[in-house]
Amino acid sequence: MDYFLHILVLAMVYTILAMSLDLLAGRTGLLSIAHAAFYGLGAYTSALVAVHFGVPFVVSVFAGIVVAALISFIVSLPSLRLHDDYFVIATFGFQMILFSIFNNWMDLTRGPLGIPGIPQPVIFGWKVDTHLEFLELAAMFTCFAYFVVWRITSSPFGRVLHAIREDEVFAKALGKNTLYFKATAFAVGAVLAAMAGSLYAHYITYIDPTSFTVMESILVISMVIIGGAGSLWGPLVGAVVLVTLPEALRFVGLPSSVAANLRQIFYGSLLVIMMMFRPRGLVGSYGFSK
Amino acid sequence: MIPEMQYVVNGINAGATYALVALGFGLIFHVCGFFHFAHGGVYALGAYAAYILTHELGWSIWAAMPCAMLVSSIAGGAIDVVVYCPMQRRRATPLVILIASLGLLIVIQNCLSLGFGDDTKSISEGTVSEGYLFLGARITPIQVATIISLVMVFGAVGCFLHFSGFGRKMRAVGNDPELACVFGVDSESVVFLTFALGSALAGLAAVLAAWDTGLTPVMGFKALLGAVVAVIVGGRGSILGIMLGGLLIGMAQHLVVWKLPSQWQDASVFLILIIFLLLRPQGFLGKPLRKVSV
Amino acid sequence: MTNDGELKLRCEGLSKSFDGTHALQDVRLELPSSGIVAIIGPNGAGKTTLLNVLTGFLRADTGRFFLGQIELTRLQPHKIAQLGIARTFQDLRLISQVSALENVLLARPNQKGEHLLPALFRFGVAQQEVENHKEAMRWLRFVGLEEKADEVAGELSYGQQKLLTLACCLASEARILLLDEPVSGVHPKTIPEILSMLRQLREQDRLVVFIEHDIAAVRQVADVVIVMDEGRIISRGRPSEVLERPEIIEAYVT
Numbered sequence: 001m002d003y004f005l006h007i008l009v010l011a012m013v014y015t016i017l018a019m020s021l022d023l024l025a026g027r028t029g030l031l032s033i034a035h036a037a038f039y040g041l042g043a044y045t046s047a048l049v050a051v052h053f054g055v056p057f058v059v060s061v062f063a064g065i066v067v068a069a070l071i072s073f074i075v076s077l078p079s080l081r082l083h084d085d086y087f088v089i090a091t092f093g094f095q096m097i098l099f100s101i102f103n104n105w106m107d108l109t110r111g112p113l114g115i116p117g118i119p120q121p122v123i124f125g126w127k128v129d130t131h132l133e134f135l136e137l138a139a140m141f142t143c144f145a146y147f148v149v150w151r152i153t154s155s156p157f158g159r160v161l162h163a164i165r166e167d168e169v170f171a172k173a174l175g176k177n178t179l180y181f182k183a184t185a186f187a188v189g190a191v192l193a194a195m196a197g198s199l200y201a202h203y204i205t206y207i208d209p210t211s212f213t214v215m216e217s218i219l220v221i222s223m224v225i226i227g228g229a230g231s232l233w234g235p236l237v238g239a240v241v242l243v244t245l246p247e248a249l250r251f252v253g254l255p256s257s258v259a260a261n262l263r264q265i266f267y268g269s270l271l272v273i274m275m276m277f278r279p280r281g282l283v284g285s286y287g288f289s290k
Numbered sequence: 291m292i293p294e295m296q297y298v299v300n301g302i303n304a305g306a307t308y309a310l311v312a313l314g315f316g317l318i319f320h321v322c323g324f325f326h327f328a329h330g331g332v333y334a335l336g337a338y339a340a341y342i343l344t345h346e347l348g349w350s351i352w353a354a355m356p357c358a359m360l361v362s363s364i365a366g367g368a369i370d371v372v373v374y375c376p377m378q379r380r381r382a383t384p385l386v387i388l389i390a391s392l393g394l395l396i397v398i399q400n401c402l403s404l405g406f407g408d409d410t411k412s413i414s415e416g417t418v419s420e421g422y423l424f425l426g427a428r429i430t431p432i433q434v435a436t437i438i439s440l441v442m443v444f445g446a447v448g449c450f451l452h453f454s455g456f457g458r459k460m461r462a463v464g465n466d467p468e469l470a471c472v473f474g475v476d477s478e479s480v481v482f483l484t485f486a487l488g489s490a491l492a493g494l495a496a497v498l499a500a501w502d503t504g505l506t507p508v509m510g511f512k513a514l515l516g517a518v519v520a521v522i523v524g525g526r527g528s529i530l531g532i533m534l535g536g537l538l539i540g541m542a543q544h545l546v547v548w549k550l551p552s553q554w555q556d557a558s559v560f561l562i563l564i565i566f567l568l569l570r571p572q573g574f575l576g577k578p579l580r581k582v583s584v
Numbered sequence: 585m586t587n588d589g590e591l592k593l594r595c596e597g598l599s600k601s602f603d604g605t606h607a608l609q610d611v612r613l614e615l616p617s618s619g620i621v622a623i624i625g626p627n628g629a630g631k632t633t634l635l636n637v638l639t640g641f642l643r644a645d646t647g648r649f650f651l652g653q654i655e656l657t658r659l660q661p662h663k664i665a666q667l668g669i670a671r672t673f674q675d676l677r678l679i680s681q682v683s684a685l686e687n688v689l690l691a692r693p694n695q696k697g698e699h700l701l702p703a704l705f706r707f708g709v710a711q712q713e714v715e716n717h718k719e720a721m722r723w724l725r726f727v728g729l730e731e732k733a734d735e736v737a738g739e740l741s742y743g744q745q746k747l748l749t750l751a752c753c754l755a756s757e758a759r760i761l762l763l764d765e766p767v768s769g770v771h772p773k774t775i776p777e778i779l780s781m782l783r784q785l786r787e788q789d790r791l792v793v794f795i796e797h798d799i800a801a802v803r804q805v806a807d808v809v810i811v812m813d814e815g816r817i818i819s820r821g822r823p824s825e826v827l828e829r830p831e832i833i834e835a836y837v838t
Contacts, residue, residue: 031385078568085325085384086571089518093563096515100557111553151704156689156697156713163679163690170677173639174691174756175665176698184700218392225389257408261400268400271393275386276377289383 005131009203011243012138013196016145018223018235020192023149025221026229026286027158028185029165033217034075034091035193037098040212041068042194043201044102047115050202057121057128061198068194069187071098076186080179095214102209114208121202134203141199145192150232152188161185165230165286215264222267225274228284237282242267295427297544303433305540306440307502309533310495311513312520313447314488316532319521320464321484324384327391328369329492329517330510331398336362336493337500337509338402344413351413351501359493366489369394370482395510402507410504413497432502439498440533443491448529460484464527515556519563525576534574538562592617593638593669593760593791595649599815600633600642607633608644609815615760620786621793622802622823625812631795632674634812635762639671640664651760666693670758672749674765680738684729684748687737688720689713691752723751727781743770750781761785763794767801779805803827 017039024030042064050060079090102109109115121128121137128137152158160181163171168178201207219242227238246263254262279287311333318326339361343354373394377387422429451457462470463480471477499509516539524535539559546558566573594614600607608630615621623631636642638649640661648657656664665671670691679687695716696702697709724730727747732740737748746766753761766782767775775798782792782805796802802809802823809826811819819826826832 031389078564082567082571085388086567088385088388089325089522090564090567092518093560093567096560097557097564100554100560104551104553104557148704151706152700155703155706155709156695157700157703159686159690160698162682166679166681167677169641169661169673170679171690172641172661173665173671173673173677174752175662175693177660177662181698188700215396218396221389222393258404261404264400265397265404268393268396272373272390272397275382275390275393276373279382279386288386288389289381 002131005135007244007247009131009134009138011240012135012142013200013203014220014223014239014243015142015236016196016199017193017220018227018239019145019149019232020189020196021220022224022229022231022235023152023161023185023192024189025224025288026231026234026284027153027165028161028182029286029288030080030182030186031088031221031288032091032186032189033088033214033221034095034098035189035220036212036214036216037095038068038072038190038193039197039200039216039220040098040102040209041071041190042197043207043212044109044115044197045194046198047118047201047207048108050119051115051117054119057123057202060202061195064194064198065191068190072187072190073183075190076183077179080182080186092214095217099209099213102212109209112209114206115201116206118201118205118207120205128202138199138203141195145195146232148188148192152185153232157181157184219267222271225279225281225284226267226270228281229288230280230286231284234281234284241282294548297548298541299427299429299433301541301544302537303429303436303502303540304543305537306436307495307499307513307536308516308520308539309440309536310436310443310498311492312517312524312532312536313444313529314491314495315514315517316521316524316526316529317447317460317484317491318488320527321460322374322481323464323467324387325391325518326374326485326488327388327514328394328398329366329488330514331395332362332366332369332489332510333492333496333513334402334505334507334510335365335398335496336489337496337505338406339493340497340500341406341411341413341505345411351497354413355494355497358497359490362493362496363486363490366485366492367482370485375478375481395514399507399510406507408507410506412504413500430502432498436498436502439494443494444529444533447491451529456480456483461527516559519559521573522563522571523566523573525573528573528575531573531575591652591668591759593649593651595638596647598634598637598644598647598649600630600637600644606815608637611647611815611817613810613817615791615793616808618786618789618791619807620782620805621791621808621810622806623793623795623810623812624797624799624802628814629812630815631812632764633815635671635764635795638664639669639762665756665758668757668759669762670753670756670760671762672746672753672764672766676742676745676749678737678745678749678752680736682737683734684724684737684740684751685717685720685733687748688723688751688755689716691755692716692719693756720751720755723754724748726754726784727751728777743774746770747774747778750778754785759789760791761793763792765796766794767796767798775801799827 017035021035024032045064045067046060049055049063075094079087082090103111128134160171160176164178164181171178223238223242224235226241227236228234246259249259249262274281315326315329336358340354340358343349343357344351373390374387377390451461459475459480462475463477467477519539520532520535523538524531539562542558542562543555546555592615596612598608598611611634625631633642637644640659648655650656651667696712702709721730721733724733727750729744729747729751732744740748767778779801785792806823809823810817811826811832819829819832
């Protein structure tokens, strides 16, 4: 039962990651490979602040949000001057640089040794220390992320994001400062990813750089694409499918390294098949083309 | 032994490896207009083919090399025919193709991992030689071979592109696919042969790299990162630019070690990428990037 | 909007070349503050290039241009649009997957809901949406697309899409409209309707500048005709004067 709850918590963490990436990639057309880096920024900031200063959970999450927002501008403002596949390459470069910082700045992050002993959340007296309680907390975070994405996409702000995705020149001609919109959307995506990171850090109570690699970014991209970009359900479907199906492999009794390979072969193949035949994914509305 | 020279020699060697991988990748990028990330997978396939030939069948490296190049070439061509061609007929954008290519890379890498395990294998024969002393630095025979290959290959490809009929067609398709079509160039077959050629070059680079430092399933991904940076730094459509780009990255990586702790090697390469993307996206010698036309 | 006689769009010394072709050569122009101006000329004369430079989508190599006292030369396209200059494109630009109404709503200026916090917390946004909805429908009515408001923009006919882009320009409350071929490719029966719309815009004290190949249309509505050839303005004046000049007819023939 605990194992089942654990999978659900992970599915929710990835749902938040996928939904926030969809705001960028599916709604605004900005495919970022740097999402794992923001996930990691949230996790590391929360972990460091909680471990070194003993601050409450709410403060550590807030710290993660602030750091992610600031760094998101450092990444987005230069990169947003590039378009389409060149933008992707730029975010890729930033992902590798940020990962390098997680992995090599030993004094701050302890590099590959990771940060152990992250305290479990205590929120105004509520001690979150069972799997069921974590599930409740994760559900709250997921609902919050869903609320933010829904509000944005159904507002005039979201209308402009959609216009930018479809025809940025038209949006500019109508007086929209598209750089402001893109940078703001990027920041919101980064902040939500960081919140997922904080949640993850306080849940697993140990983090190391291997959870925040470029392959992790690609996994989240796969969830968005396979589930379907540009919709509220797509990222959820993608996250649930890609988290739970490989777990089913575990029950078949395969050794974990083989399962890890098969899982990647699974979503790698799905990426190819989807892009060839159904770029909109299972339930999405955007196929990354004009 | 002059330590500074060692960094320079190591840098040139690393740069030569990057430049060789980047050449194939860059040719495909120039002719087809998209980032063929699966090139990293094709690269790794060549290395593992050489491994099988030398380890399981006892062939010598010099016999295995052309076969490895053939394997890579066939793999690259197959990817073009089975995946990219249908996508391009359906007018898929470069971004969509990039994503599919990424998926292919992941599949290939994981299949290799399943088949061979994640440990580093090697294809060197016999004892490790101490190498020659050159201007105060040690350089091994493999490294010499890599650098000589670099010069020969770049020279050959450069001549081919500029002086042969097919080379001219490749350049035509790369510069203006629609115009090339008007002039009767069959772009699909030009593209296919570009994939065959570019992938063969990847196979060559892979065997040399495997010979020098061994092979792992993720070697393609690492090589690819370098190739992407080299192509952007060097510029689309310029062979000389790609070579310079590769050498620049190799040198930067190793000179960084001189002043900073060695773990920042990779980050420095990506910093160069970001700087070029922002300040000079067309690279040293390339054409300006496609802009959004009004 | 009140007609401020000072807010004239003017440019001096504008030049632009691409790969050796001189698209614009030392263009000097002062437009009236209201009325209908037509820009004509053979293909490649530089008409669309001039439009792109004046709206900030292309940077001129030399020269400057102003709206009244405000210099527009280095401004981003969205800033120029916010100053009240709207435009259409030769290849119709629209958001094809959403409704005509959504397109026009997009064009409305000064939307509170386009900022992050109001988008999340919605204070006063709903009310502004209702007002914008009314304005959007007003302009759809003006161009005769009221019935099609909820239809997907991509499924409208070519002529209807052109009218929709005009409605978007109007909904942005721009005083100056730069239209790139507003009647070309449109069904002949619709042309008089469009021309009458342009006349109504003149009565609203707006300036309409349009590029056209249809000389009959130009004769019917334009107050001023500007003729361009090979990147230069070769003639300017009333249609009755300009269109009879032999060198103009020759420019079209050669």
